Structures are given as structure tokens and as C-alpha cells.
Amino acid sequence: MFSEVIKAAFIKPQIITVRGKDTAVILSYEEYKNLTSPKTSFFDFIQKSPLRDFTLELPERAIEPMRQVEL
Numbered sequence: 001m002f003s004e005v006i007k008a009a010f011i012k013p014q015i016i017t018v019r020g021k022d023t024a025v026i027l028s029y030e031e032y033k034n035l036t037s038p039k040t041s042f043f044d045f046i047q048k049s050p051l052r053d054f055t056l057e058l059p060e061r062a063i064e065p066m067r068q069v070e071l
Contacts (some may be wrong), residue, residue: 013027
């Protein structure tokens with residue numbers, strides 16, 4: 001019986017219940033490694049982005065006189 005649960009965990013995580021309440025999960029070792037492996041930092045993510053060298057062209061701002069504000 002337990003070996004069947006282990007085999008099924010290779011397909012998808014298996015939820016273990018106690019008295020109808022979700023209590024534990026059995027998952028494959030590969031999925032466990034994916035969940036616990038170090039995540040890529042934001043800096044590394046940006047460095048690897050295909051848009052890294054993209055230049056955003058914005059229209060020039062109109063120069064407007066400062067408005068008067070009463071304090």
C-alpha cells in the first residue's frame with residue numbers, strides 16, 4: 001500500500017489526510033529538489049533577460065514654468 005503511494009508520487013504529489021484533514025504531502029525527490037533549490041536572484045534574472053540591452057525611448061518632456069504655490 002505505501003509503495004503504491006510512493007509510485008504515485010512520481011506522477012503527482014500525494015496528499016495524506018488524518019480524519020479527513022490534509023496533513024502531509026508525499027512528492028518525488030525531483031519535485032522536492034525543485035522546491036528547495038536556491039532561487040535565482042533578481043539581479044541574475046535581469047542579467048539573463050533577452051531584453052537586457054533593450055533601450056526604452058521616451059518622448060522628451062515639455063519644459064513648463066513652475067507654478068506658484070501658497071504655503
